[in-house]
Each structure stands twice: as structure tokens, then as C-alpha cells.
Amino acid sequence: MAPAVKKRGISTTVFENGYILGLDAGNTVIKAVLFDLQGQPVAMKAQDGQSSTPQPGHVERDLNELWANARQVIAGCIDEAGIDAAEIIGVGCAGHGNGLYLLDKAGEPLIGIQSLDTRAAGMAEEISNAKGDALHSLCLQKPWPSQTPVLLAWIKRHRPEIYANTGTAMLCKDFITCKLTGERVTDISDMSGCGLIRMPDCAYDDDLLALYGLSDAKGMLPRLIDPAEVAGTVSAEAAAATGLAVGTPVIGGYFDVVSSAMGSGVVCAGEASIIAGTWSINQVFSDAPAVNDGLFMVSGFGPKRFVNIEASATSAANLEWYVREFVERGAHHDDPFGYCNAKVAEVAPAADDPFFHPYLYGSGQGAAFRGGFYGVAGWHSEGHMLRALFEGVLFEHRRHIEVLKSAGVRFDRAVLSGGGSRSPVWPQMFADCLGVPIFVAEAQETGALGAAIGVSVATDVYGSYEEAIGRMTRRKSEFLPNVAMQSHYNTRYAQYLALIEAMRGFWDSAQTSTER
Structure with missing residues (x-):
């Protein structure tokens, strides 16, 4: 019974x-x-x-x-x-x-x-x-x-x-x-x-x-x-x-x-959960809902228990696409995601690294948004391209988190879960870019x-x-921010946002041309 x-x-x-x-x-x-x-x-x-x-x-x-x-x-x-x-x-x-x-x-x-x-x-x-x-x-x-x-x-x-x-x-x-x-x-x-x-x-x-x-x-x-x-x-x-x-x-x-x-492991007010999966999920718990018309949604799950959520399909699905289209073809690698992480780890971050917009599956910022690599030079390798992809996903998580902050939501640490959390390099990148300790759940x-x-x-x-x-x-595991890397990411994040604005007109015109 x-x-x-x-x-x-x-x-x-x-x-x-x-x-x-x-x-x-x-x-x-x-x-x-x-x-x-x-x-x-x-x-x-x-x-x-x-x-x-x-x-x-x-x-x-x-x-x-x-x-x-x-x-x-x-x-x-x-x-x-x-x-x-x-x-x-x-x-x-x-x-x-x-x-x-x-x-x-x-x-x-x-x-x-x-x-x-x-x-x-x-x-x-x-x-x-x-x-x-x-x-x-x-x-x-x-x-x-x-x-x-x-x-x-x-x-x-x-x-x-x-x-x-x-x-x-x-x-x-x-x-x-x-x-x-x-x-x-x-x-x-x-x-x-x-x-x-x-x-x-x-x-x-x-x-x-x-x-x-x-x-x-x-x-x-x-x-x-x-x-x-x-x-x-x-x-x-x-x-x-x-x-x-x-x-x-x-x-x-x-x-x-x-x-x-x-x-x-996240449930108390002021705690943050970042899920790097198919979707970029960025959520902070609170005892009252954030009221801001720029925020994607708020979910309640009990008395004085709310989750303020910013999300879009802009996270690790981009890496899954890369693996499917370029790494797994012909069964060249037994561990395709391990291969990608190793390639990223080989690259020392530099100011002239390429950029990537993680909009392969669109963006809530505009129906015309598309993914793309930018600033690629002849000396860049596959590792640079993959690092740009990892960084672009990271920057889109950060953009969502900035929206949460503009709604008055604050946190000083976050737990990372989803497929991206199993990467040996991504969690440290999150800690360095967001400037907060990142914990990975067991x-x-x-x-x-x-x-x-x-x-x-x-x-x-x-x-x-x-x-x-x-x-x-x-x-x-726990990943603490590397102060030396924060200025690098701050500069590149600002350039990433500027690139979005520069591309808006092109994306809109490209969609119009396609519709014709």
C-alpha cells in the first residue's frame, strides 16, 4: 500500500x-x-x-x-x-x-x-x-x-x-x-x-x-x-x-x-539561477514580484515566493548547432562537445577576437535578428570561432541579467545549471563576465x-x-571571478551591444528582401 x-x-x-x-x-x-x-x-x-x-x-x-x-x-x-x-x-x-x-x-x-x-x-x-x-x-x-x-x-x-x-x-x-x-x-x-x-x-x-x-x-x-x-x-x-x-x-x-x-539549490529571495540550455534562462527569486514592462515574465510558486525571469532561445542551442553541422559530420569525433571545449581552452583571449551573435533561433529583441560571426581575420582558428560562440552566448545571458537589474532585481552569486554548466571552460567565463561567484550544481x-x-x-x-x-x-564546484578578465569582458560586451545596433538595419532589410 x-x-x-x-x-x-x-x-x-x-x-x-x-x-x-x-x-x-x-x-x-x-x-x-x-x-x-x-x-x-x-x-x-x-x-x-x-x-x-x-x-x-x-x-x-x-x-x-x-x-x-x-x-x-x-x-x-x-x-x-x-x-x-x-x-x-x-x-x-x-x-x-x-x-x-x-x-x-x-x-x-x-x-x-x-x-x-x-x-x-x-x-x-x-x-x-x-x-x-x-x-x-x-x-x-x-x-x-x-x-x-x-x-x-x-x-x-x-x-x-x-x-x-x-x-x-x-x-x-x-x-x-x-x-x-x-x-x-x-x-x-x-x-x-x-x-x-x-x-x-x-x-x-x-x-x-x-x-x-x-x-x-x-x-x-x-x-x-x-x-x-x-x-x-x-x-x-x-x-x-x-x-x-x-x-x-x-x-x-x-x-x-x-x-x-x-x-x-536555489529557492530563497535574492538567489539567482542561470540555466545554459536550449534557452538562456536567467532568474532571480524574490518575496515580491518585480514590476517592469521590460521584463519577460514573473512566476509565482507560493506565498511570497516569486521568480523574475528573463529568457530567450539564445544559449547552448547555438553550440549544439555548431556540433551538429561542423563537428559531427562524418563521425569525426567521439566526444564532439569535449573537442569544442578543448579548442576554446587553447585560445588566449585577445581584444581582436571575433564576435558571435547567438540568434540562430531568433531573438525577443526583433523578429529579423539572425546569428553571425564578425571580425574574423586570417590568423583566427577554429578555437577563436568557438570562443566567439561561447562568448556570444555568455553576453546574451548578461544582457538578460542587465534587464533584471534594471527592474530592481539584485544578486551577488548564482548557480549555473543546464548543459553549459558541464563545460570545463564556460562556468569560469560566466564568473569573469558577470563579476559574481558561480556555483555548479551536483x-x-x-x-x-x-x-x-x-x-x-x-x-x-x-x-x-x-x-x-x-x-x-x-x-x-565554485568559480570565482578573475578581476583581470572583467575589464576585458566589459569592453567586449559594450562592443557586442554596439554591433547589435549596427546590424539592426541590415537584418530588417534582409528580412524585407526575403519576404519579397
């Missing part, structure tokens, strides 16, 4: 020893990681999913496949660990923010739109021009293409048959929670991250829905709970499909960037660990986030 908890009227004894299952559902990969109560991974399984592009700009997924993959990784994780599923204290899921996952009135999948989708770009611009300021005053966010309410408004206008049949509009991890428990719930961290609740109250709001043109959609919104609140328990049907024990508690779960920050699956931390709080294994994080996370 699975252990229950004291939340929402459920009450039995909690195991002194046991395990917690953390799930991390991204746009492609879903992972299941089993942790012990000290946050150490015991077993892990991952499964890639497939995306489809039925039309240009449309990025969708089959929700039945998503659930099939979730079932597979959960069952595989339990089997690999070789434990009795009744020893699992609870389950928590983190998932990518925004996008749109619709169920019909019977609870069957209608459509799954991922957060890479751009079909609603025109609608986002239309709503932003007409009501952007009013929206920001309520949810601290302005419309953008893959934002959940913008996509729902697009469905209402362009796919009215789907809209009319919609019973529930939810987010990625909510769908998995629903399949595990039968409960249609969502949590405040995800809903605030997609601009669908009033801030700082973290509550649904009729005026907010009206601004999106969704006054009739309130009944589609799932029950709103705290992320560390028990949403329900594993049903008999889900238990048979996954190997979990019937009655195992499942929490509301988290917007993945919040979960990843917690899994890296955990690699920080999203799943953050969800497990939430379970430990919900089930009273630990009495608070602070206690849970103190027991379940560890730091692997």
Missing part, C-alpha cells in the same frame, strides 16, 4: 525511508528519475517524443504518444531500481511552460501545441498593440506567440470547432498529472508563467480573460492549486499502466524553469529533482523548501 500524506484531507504515516519519483516533461524528451530522500538519483529513464509540423510555424505533438512515453519511463525507472512501488512516497512532474494542451469534454485529447509554435505571432502582435499594457498591469507579462492564452485565442478564431469541443485547457505536465490521477488541475507556477492568472495574487481573473478575448473560457481552466499541494492519487488504471502503487500521492507540479532552479536532472523536492514538502518529509533543498541538493 502506498504512503499517503496530510494534505487535502489525506492522512496516513509517511515513510521514514523511501523514494520520490520526479518527472520532467520537455518539448521532446520526457524523463523519470527516482530519488532517495537525500536527493540522490537511484534510477533514470528517458524517452524522445515526436513533433509534427502540419503547417509552417505549427509545432504539435500527439498526446497519446506523450502518455505512452510517460508510462514507459515510469515503469522502466521502477524496474531499473528494483524496488517495491509502494516505497515511492509521491510523484511530482515539471513541464515546459506555455504551449497549449486541450482535452475535450470527455477528457480525451484534442490537440497538443508545443511552446516552439509560432502560428499565433500575428495574434500576439494584435493583442499586444491593443491591450499589452493593460495585460501587463494584471499578469506582469505581455503577449507573445506561444503564450498559452494567445494560442487559445488563436484556436477560438481559426479552429472554432476545436474550441467549441474543448473541456479543459491545460499545460504539458498537467496532462500527465491528469492521466495519473484523473484530476484536471494546474499549478500557480505554470499558470503565472503563461500569463493566465492575476499577479501577485496568483488567482484566475475575469478581467484578464476578457483582455485576451476569452471571457467564455473560464470554465475550461483547470482547478488551480499550489505546486507542492497534492492534486490527487494514482488511479487503478494508471497504476496498471505504469507500475506505480494505487493511491500514491501526485502533486500539482512545476513550471520547469522554477523546478530546475530548485533542483540546482545534480544533472535538476528539473526532475525540483519536482521531487516539491513532493518532499507536500508529504511532510521536510518542513519547508529551504529544509528540503538543504538536504536534497549539493554544489559540485
Whole structure:
């Protein structure tokens, strides 16, 4: 028999020893990681999913496949660990923010739109021009293409048959929670991250829905709970499909960037989390939300717990592109990322090094922005090119952090996670450029660990986030700023920003030419 908890009227004894299952559902990969109560991974399984592009700009997924993959990784994780599923204290899921996952009135999948989708770009611009300021005053966010309410408004206008049949509009991890428990719930961290609740109250709001043109959609919104609140328990049907024990508690779960920050050891006001992954995620925790219309978004995850976020798709995805296109061709290297790091380490930084703009996948600064190398000379090697790429990614993180600072958010140290944190050279570059100590978390699956931390709080294994994080996370290494390098980066960062301004006109004209 699975252990229950004291939340929402459920009450039995909690195991002194046991395990917690953390799930991390991204746009492609879903992972299941089993942790012990000290946050150490015991077993892990991952499964890639497939995306489809039925039309240009449309990025969708089959929700039945998503659930099939979730079932597979959960069952595989339990089997690999070789434990009795009744020893699992609870389950928590983190998932990518925004996008749109619709169920019909019977609870069957209608459509799954991922957060890479751009079909609603025109609608986002239309709503932003007409009501952007009013929206920001309520949810601290302005419309953008893959934002959940913008996509729902697009469905209402362009796919009215789907809209009319919609019973529930939810987010990625909510769908998995629903399949595990039968409960249609969502949590405040995800809903605030997609601009669908009033801030700082973290509550649904009729005026907010009206601004999106969704006054009739309130009944589609799932029950709103705290992320560390028990949403329900594993049903008999889900238990048979996954190997979990019937009655195992499942929490509301988290917007993945919040979960990843917690899994890296960050939760208190004034602490910063930098995630160098596909996206450049730069976030600082606070006890009140920053109010600034230049800030990308603010997410709330509990009373006096907010995360101020600046982000864009401008981080390590640029290195992944370089590796895929230039290093892995012909299988020339067994360790392509190690090769790139070694090349960067061979180069001594110089004032005449090339520059790189990390806009291969666009920029929130302008739709026309593109990536590019600049200032390349005949004496520059591949190491110089790669160092320029590493530096360009670093400068874009710094640009986001400067936006956070302009909103009044401050920090004096940061924890770096994501694929970039595993580089032997990037963390020191972050410390030198940002001028603060950079810590690297021990955990690699920080999203799943953050969800497990939430379970430990919900089930009273630990009495608070602070206690849970103190027991379940560890730091692997620390990088202190090299004062001698700070002036080098300050000068080059100013040149990087000036180069952006110099390129704006060209990028705009190039896009116009392409459209013709």
C-alpha cells in the first residue's frame, strides 16, 4: 500500500525511508528519475517524443504518444531500481511552460501545441498593440506567440470547432498529472508563467480573460492549486499502466524553469539561477514580484515566493548547432562537445577576437535578428570561432541579467545549471563576465529533482523548501571571478551591444528582401 500524506484531507504515516519519483516533461524528451530522500538519483529513464509540423510555424505533438512515453519511463525507472512501488512516497512532474494542451469534454485529447509554435505571432502582435499594457498591469507579462492564452485565442478564431469541443485547457505536465490521477488541475507556477492568472495574487481573473478575448473560457481552466499541494492519487488504471502503487500521492507540479532552479539549490529571495540550455534562462527569486514592462515574465510558486525571469532561445542551442553541422559530420569525433571545449581552452583571449551573435533561433529583441560571426581575420582558428560562440552566448545571458537589474532585481552569486554548466571552460567565463561567484550544481536532472523536492514538502518529509533543498541538493564546484578578465569582458560586451545596433538595419532589410 502506498504512503499517503496530510494534505487535502489525506492522512496516513509517511515513510521514514523511501523514494520520490520526479518527472520532467520537455518539448521532446520526457524523463523519470527516482530519488532517495537525500536527493540522490537511484534510477533514470528517458524517452524522445515526436513533433509534427502540419503547417509552417505549427509545432504539435500527439498526446497519446506523450502518455505512452510517460508510462514507459515510469515503469522502466521502477524496474531499473528494483524496488517495491509502494516505497515511492509521491510523484511530482515539471513541464515546459506555455504551449497549449486541450482535452475535450470527455477528457480525451484534442490537440497538443508545443511552446516552439509560432502560428499565433500575428495574434500576439494584435493583442499586444491593443491591450499589452493593460495585460501587463494584471499578469506582469505581455503577449507573445506561444503564450498559452494567445494560442487559445488563436484556436477560438481559426479552429472554432476545436474550441467549441474543448473541456479543459491545460499545460504539458498537467496532462500527465491528469492521466495519473484523473484530476484536471494546474499549478500557480505554470499558470503565472503563461500569463493566465492575476499577479501577485496568483488567482484566475475575469478581467484578464476578457483582455485576451476569452471571457467564455473560464470554465475550461483547470482547478488551480499550489505546486507542492497534492492534486490527487494514482488511479487503478494508471497504476496498471505504469507500475506505480494505487493511491500514491501526485502533486500539482512545476513550471520547469522554477523546478530546475530548485533542483540546482536555489529557492530563497535574492538567489539567482542561470540555466545554459536550449534557452538562456536567467532568474532571480524574490518575496515580491518585480514590476517592469521590460521584463519577460514573473512566476509565482507560493506565498511570497516569486521568480523574475528573463529568457530567450539564445544559449547552448547555438553550440549544439555548431556540433551538429561542423563537428559531427562524418563521425569525426567521439566526444564532439569535449573537442569544442578543448579548442576554446587553447585560445588566449585577445581584444581582436571575433564576435558571435547567438540568434540562430531568433531573438525577443526583433523578429529579423539572425546569428553571425564578425571580425574574423586570417590568423583566427577554429578555437577563436568557438570562443566567439561561447562568448556570444555568455553576453546574451548578461544582457538578460542587465534587464533584471534594471527592474530592481539584485544578486551577488548564482548557480549555473543546464548543459553549459558541464563545460570545463564556460562556468569560469560566466564568473569573469558577470563579476559574481558561480556555483555548479551536483545534480544533472535538476528539473526532475525540483519536482521531487516539491513532493518532499507536500508529504511532510521536510518542513519547508529551504529544509528540503538543504538536504536534497549539493554544489559540485565554485568559480570565482578573475578581476583581470572583467575589464576585458566589459569592453567586449559594450562592443557586442554596439554591433547589435549596427546590424539592426541590415537584418530588417534582409528580412524585407526575403519576404519579397
